[in-house]
Amino acid sequence: MNRYAAISRPLAAAVRVQGVRAAVATRSAIQIRNYSAEHQEETFEHYTERFIKFFDGVDDVFELQRGLNNAFGYDLVPSPSVIEAALKASRRVNDYATAVRILEGVKAKTNSDSIYKQYLEELAPLKKELGIETKEELGL
Template identity: 70%
Template sequence: MSPSTLLRVAARGASSTFVRANVVRQPLVARARVPAIVANSFSTSARRCVHEEETFEEFTSRFEKEFEQVQDVFELQRNLNNAFAYDLVPAPSVIVAALNAARRVNDFATAVRVFEAIKAKVETPAQYQQYLDELAPLREEFGIHTKEELFPEEK
């Protein structure tokens, strides 16, 4: 067909020469009902259960396991966002697991940001100092400096 013939056919609309397939439509009731939340979800991952009634020990062990399974930077940052989203400060053992995961995926910047998140999450500077003291050997081993050490404020 020449391009002008195609244009004429397209402009004319549906022709009686084309045979339309007879499509049998099923009524809406017979179709499987999918909840709107699942149908409109853009996520390809499995649904995660909500941990409403969880003790601090269960929270700690859950995030330690999740940080042990981290394989890339995205997973590390997602788990850190989830851990710091709660109304509590993660235990030092969770922070150790997160720093080990940052070391494993070779992400120095995220390791520094972990300490920024702790500083933002604790209530007093004394609590932040306790975390720094507790994690000092690991910080020295990995060569992680806090933001205050990297960029001292001029007075």
């Protein structure tokens, strides 16, 4: 028995389409999905701008943590300006623990004590302003 026998001819033709378009057959409808064949590389500057803008608009803890997962999920260390925006967002939503975890994430991503210390030096005025301490400063 033909596997397309139960569906109409136009649907069967749509299911056989290859390339950029693919059709998913359901009992009541056809759903066309367009897949992009071209992917543009995102520059570090665009990445930085995107996450600064995101963290500036965060208004709850869930969004903050989702953004942090996305920001730290890339194979790079976020710039100090992204970390600064994330720290400000964590204090704005009154989540001190996440602020400390952001600094832990930077330490884990850098894999170098000297680079981590450079981040802490650059973020020192903001840390003091927001009252944020690192895990080591808290004695943990």
